[in-house]
Amino acid sequence: MPNILLTRIDNRLIHGQVGVTWVNHLGANLIVVANDEVAEDEVQQDLMDMVVPEVIGTRYFTIQRTVDIISNAAEDQLIFLVCRTPQDVLRLVEGGVPLKKVNIGNMHFSEGKQQVASTVSLDESDKEAFRKLHKLGVELEIRRVPDEKPEDILKFL
Template sequence: MPNIVYTRIDERGLHGQVAVGHGPHSGCNLILFANDDVANDPAQQALAKMSAGEFDTRFFTIEKTINVIHRANDKQKIFILIRSPQDALALVKGNVLLSKINVGNMHYKEGKKQIHDTVSVDENDLAAFRELISMGIECTIQRNPSDTPINMVDYI
């Protein structure tokens, strides 16, 4: 069974706040960036590696994550970084055991409604969060580890 210690949704990807704040807070030694676009883009991977600091990094598609995470070494303390609640839902439906998801940054765009300082959602996002929550997965908004987590249930 993989040792998944933290899961975060952050549209910005792997950047300093993740590596300096959430990484140490989580106790991870590996950041797995599960995202189809990043897994196929060496330039995005190079930028993310520069931000990763001391952490070992992997860049997998959602499908590859589902297929290989169960073979992870027990010594790997895995921080899964994703960009959307839809990615989280796909992982869970693929039998990746997530119990809690930290929601960091989901940018405002046309068609999205801002529900918190750093989180904007559309109906597809809300549907994914509702399904995750109905599966018993705790979803909390928390920009920085020092911030008090806010339960997504309060916003959906």
């Protein structure tokens, strides 16, 4: 079983809140970004690595590669898993990644989405992914930063 401390959905993936605030709060020593686009984009990876303290490892994998190898994680790897969308998280869970809790931090507003919290906007596809994750036993919370009170996303579905 991999030591996945928390999984976060954040459109921005790694940035200051993720690379410093959440990592310190969780005690993570590895951030795994599971995203098909970023796994193939070294420029984005380099930019994200700039905000992460040097003592924290980073890995950038496609969703399928994450499914295939996360169970091989060493016991001393304390993993903070970051995804861009709820659909990516659902693919991980359906692929067998043992996720218990998902933090929804930032899902940008765009056309067709409804803002449900200060930093979270959803469309029907997002809502359906969250419903499926809930049915699969995954706890879901909206929370930007660790010291903020979590909000249950289920009331918006």
